[in-house]
Amino acid sequence: MTIPHGVADALAARISTRAYLDTPVSEAQVRDLLTLAARAPSGGNLQPWQINVVTGEARQRVIDAVKATQAEHPFGEPELEYQIYPKPIIDPWRARRFACGEAVYAAMDIPREDKMARLTHVARNFEFFGAPVGLFVSIHKDMQPGQWSDLGMFIQSLLLAATEAGLGTCAQEAWSIYPKTVKTAAGIPADFTLFCGIALGHADPLAPVNATRTERADVDEFARFAGF
Numbered sequence: 001m002t003i004p005h006g007v008a009d010a011l012a013a014r015i016s017t018r019a020y021l022d023t024p025v026s027e028a029q030v031r032d033l034l035t036l037a038a039r040a041p042s043g044g045n046l047q048p049w050q051i052n053v054v055t056g057e058a059r060q061r062v063i064d065a066v067k068a069t070q071a072e073h074p075f076g077e078p079e080l081e082y083q084i085y086p087k088p089i090i091d092p093w094r095a096r097r098f099a100c101g102e103a104v105y106a107a108m109d110i111p112r113e114d115k116m117a118r119l120t121h122v123a124r125n126f127e128f129f130g131a132p133v134g135l136f137v138s139i140h141k142d143m144q145p146g147q148w149s150d151l152g153m154f155i156q157s158l159l160l161a162a163t164e165a166g167l168g169t170c171a172q173e174a175w176s177i178y179p180k181t182v183k184t185a186a187g188i189p190a191d192f193t194l195f196c197g198i199a200l201g202h203a204d205p206l207a208p209v210n211a212t213r214t215e216r217a218d219v220d221e222f223a224r225f226a227g228f
């Protein structure tokens with residue numbers, strides 16, 4: 001993999017990595033990445049992000065706990081802390097979400113009819129796609145939409161810093177459908193909302209899923225210019 005240098009390069013190079021090598025990532029390296037990511041701006045400099053990092057036994061504890069819950073609740077716990085997508089989700093967002101899923105399955109050569117293979121891939125979310133390090137991003141329940149947007153600033157900063165360090169990442173809202181289980185197993189206080197997980201590790205360069213590339217709408221689809 002070519003290591004990017006500079007923000008523009010890292011922005012262009014970052015992708016969601018969904019298959020990893022076993023190669024460990026040290027605590028020191030994760031600390032360095034978190035220190036960089038914490039330079040992200042936040043309204044009033046509240047820095048509302050709370051991060052729990054797991055590897056080794058701690059990582060396995062969360063994975064095992066979620067597997068145990070899944071036996072009873074395969075599609076998530078009955079009580080969710082937030083809804084991932086609008087219900088119903090309308091176009092253009094519906095179409096974009098569909099295309100993103102199809103891009104992943106096309107890279108893996110899994111056809112629409114092969115529901116089992118698709119479900120097996122989705123289940124890999126709950127193993128951090130094999131990444132040796134998992135991070136959980138949570139936020140105090142008192143926080144407002146402004147502070148939730150600060151989480152996004154932090155997360156993208158972390159993903160870019162990891163990209164520049166030659167590491168792969170995948171943000172994972174999937175974990176949020178097991179809030180109680182993850183929070184208990186990862187030691188996240190009950191008065192915090194679990195937003196997402198993040199897989200972190202060395203990308204498996206040979207895994208077909210890592211060839212997934214997603215499209216973006218043209219600037220004219222989401223921006224209007226005036227007064228230029």
Ligand SMILES: Cc1cc2nc3c(=O)[nH]c(=O)nc-3n(C[C@H](O)[C@H](O)[C@H](O)COP(=O)(O)O)c2cc1C
Pocket residue numbers: 014015016017018100125170171172173174175196212213214
């Ligand atoms: C907050 C957030 C949560 C996400 N949750 C998941 C997830 O649970 N599982 C997954 O495979 N991808 C997840 N993704 C990855 C998106 O699908 C991906 O970012 C999008 O399709 C664009 O592709 P790219 O990251 O490769 O550019 C998430 C991304 C973000 C920003």
